[in-house]
Amino acid sequence: MKVAIIGANGFIGSRLVEHFHLGGTHQVVPVVRKPASLALPARFAVEWRLGDALDQTSLAQALQGCEVVVHAAIGDPVQIERMPEVLCAACAVAGIKRVVYLSSASVHGQAIAPDTTEATPLHTKHSLEYNNAKVRAETSFFSECRKYQLEGYALRPGVVYGPRSRWIADLAAEFATDRAWLYDEGRGICNSIYVDNLVHAIERCVSATSGAGEPYLVGDAETVTWADFYTKSAELLGRAMEQVHRVNELPAFERTFRDKVENTVAQPWVQSLLPAVPFKLKRATKTLLASWNPPPPPEAWSLPGQPAPHITEEMALLQQCRWKFPHERAARTLGYAPPVSFEEAMRRSFAWYRFATEADVI
């Protein structure tokens, strides 16, 4: 089958290209927005194409002759919301019937409520705008699929890790700088999914004979806590778990004035009005916002502090999760059965990390 992969240069897209091409299961057509993004797909003698996930005409041209499309492109919240409409319209023009769309488990938030399944109603009152954008995007995806009579499959993976993943590289950097941290001794549920397990789920969607029009939660077979994830990472990095900061109280993530303005600007109705705003006014506003929260001046009479954990709101929410979401629907309808164990997945992930940083650690 000829499968186009939109976002083929990204972490998931590039692994998908590797797997499809080397596995010989499908003829893969990597689609990227600009020539500079061809570095990874061009390792193979494959028929890559240029197409903008935000431009229907260029995307439709890039998809010509393909039978299935996998959408793995990323973007900011505004772009995320816009992409499904462009994707489905382009598929309709190119005569493609089946589309696999990478949604996210974050449509349920990061600290997923107990008993959550695909049937749990979604909302757009998440504190992270990314989550709200993914909710709107997935809703739009199914709506557009119905409009163009496409067979749409949306996958909702949780924490996707593996080669080239920020979860691996960032954690290794945190260990290296003594900034790794765990909340509540790492009892939170990670809802991990190794990238090859996600690739397997995508393959199942590509070849499925039923189940279109539904979202599917997908994850690793095991229930992995954050303590499991960090302990295995420490072992494979040759680090000690004792160096991990134990955090018992999480900070409040109050929105600054600047955050609020940026969130407002990200809203679709504001974006639609922006072209009418004079460039000089936009530039002046950006300058004003940039100077709104200046960093404190350096204090000469001080000693360097101990490395402190950098606690982001996203990670704080993730580590509070107490629910391993099920993937029964994917198993039942798509035949999803994650082929790679957590143990093996972590071994491969950190083998990649050593591959990528070999000359930096000698």
Place this chain on the structure above:
Amino acid sequence: MSQQFYLPTLRVLAQRNEVQVQALVDPAASARTPLAQAFPGAHQVESLAQVKATEGALAIIATPPRFHQPQTIECVERGWHVLCEKPMASTSNECAEMIAAAKKANRLLAVGLYKRFFPSSQYLKALISEGQLGTLRSFTVSEGGPFRWPAASPSFFNKTQTPGGVLLDVGVHVLDLLIWWLGEPETYRYSDDAMGGLETNSRLELNYHGGARGLVRLSRDWATTNQYRFVFDRGVVTWKVNDANGLTIQIAGTPTGLRSQLVTPLTPATPDSEIRPAPTNPQSFIHQLRSVVAAIRGEGTLLVDGEEGMRSLRFIETCYANRTLLPQPWFTPTEATRATQLAAS
């Protein structure tokens, strides 16, 4: 290259009346526009054949590598000296033809490997050849990051139009410096991740006469530390890629490292007020062009002539000829087998 590097360089030297831009050549008017705005007196043409420059002028060739050989030969045969951007050509055979043509026409052929003009590169060369920190024992080079070069066209990633990946693109500078500093290795082992296309990760192990060992890792895939690290008998030196006038040095037996900015040479009588930073990265690029102009005027010799420019390319060709597949340990056994087949085909 023309817009980001040569335009500001030529503007500086033109303001100082050290050069005069006579012609701008590109088949696409849009590509000529930024330079045409900077040099309104230069005539714009679509092909070299239309250029009416005086004999003894300098032609700067900053086109894709596959055009370097025919364009260089055409220029020297018309009586112009040439500064050709790196890589010097697509193959070392083409380089040899360019060198022969320049020699026959009695014209200079310089190659744009401007990192040799960095004060830090020259400092490292002195340390390696003069041995102030003792013998070099080992080194690592880690260079590259996700590919973001804005001017890249798809042809840059088409194996039929571009003969190599990251080793040719980034490695031509790295290997030029290593060969300049250390000479050619006695033995080497090269691997990369091309599997029918162009490599995005390269790995090169080098062993030198005298026992020095080196590891070079280049990537267009993942952010590297962009650092060179040299271990001598009596100290360690690190250099950040493209830091033209900075080095970090730890002399054996001293309690701390020194992060240093290179400055003008000190003499016993130099007052503080006269100590100036050594040239920066852009200033090194400007110095490259000035040195070529000086050589044309008979006021110096070329630092990187055609013979020098060809050395790194010739070595890269031998690497490609002896390449093996870089093991990618996250592949499944099936994928690894297929990858090996594709790499060998």
